[in-house]
Amino acid sequence: AQSVTQLDSQVPVFEEAPVELRCNYSSSVSVYLFWYVQYPNQGLQLLLKYLSGSTLVESINGFEAEFNKSQTSFHLRKPSVHISDTAEYFCAVSDLRDSSYKLIFGSGTRLLVRP
């Protein structure tokens, strides 16, 4: 069964510094990959997704993630973070062998941006 590992439970960073949130998944068979963000007391919102094509995907607010099949990784990066980026970030995978296309989530990484 698929699993997703987010090694960092919390990442503190200063405002305007770069950040990388790590995500690894267990199987290199065909998968779809997602990053969701959860702000305090809110539901999850899709940040970006990889389905096929270019391995580098971008979001509208400056985040990007790169699909690396050989390393089974989908790390999330941002070159310069803002206070408003403080939130919980979840990596998720959907296994194409599963006809329900359900999402398997990692345990999340709390990004804490300090002034």
Added chain:
Amino acid sequence: DAMVIQNPRYQVTQFGKPVTLSCSQTLNHNVMYWYQQKSSQAPKLLFHYYDKDFNNEADTPDNFQSRRPNTSFCFLDIRSPGLGDAAMYLCATSREGGVNEQFFGPGTRLTVL
């Protein structure tokens, strides 16, 4: 705005007292999901509906049931809540399932006394 609504946002119940959580959507999506999210853990899928077809996860306890009377509404029933059922419960919807984005509600935080 089209959205996923969960009521109530906070629910307190007593050990063993049945409780129902509600989810409604204005997106007209045919797939609805219920997730359980415990503190500092990943959301865990309990079950989902594809239209009226109910799909239960193998490890979802029998204590958890669901109803979907129509496209817009889906309910999570916990028949006899235990202390271990205290969690955030998230409802999500998607169009046709598959690779389409899942839209999440704000969640209901359940406390069991």
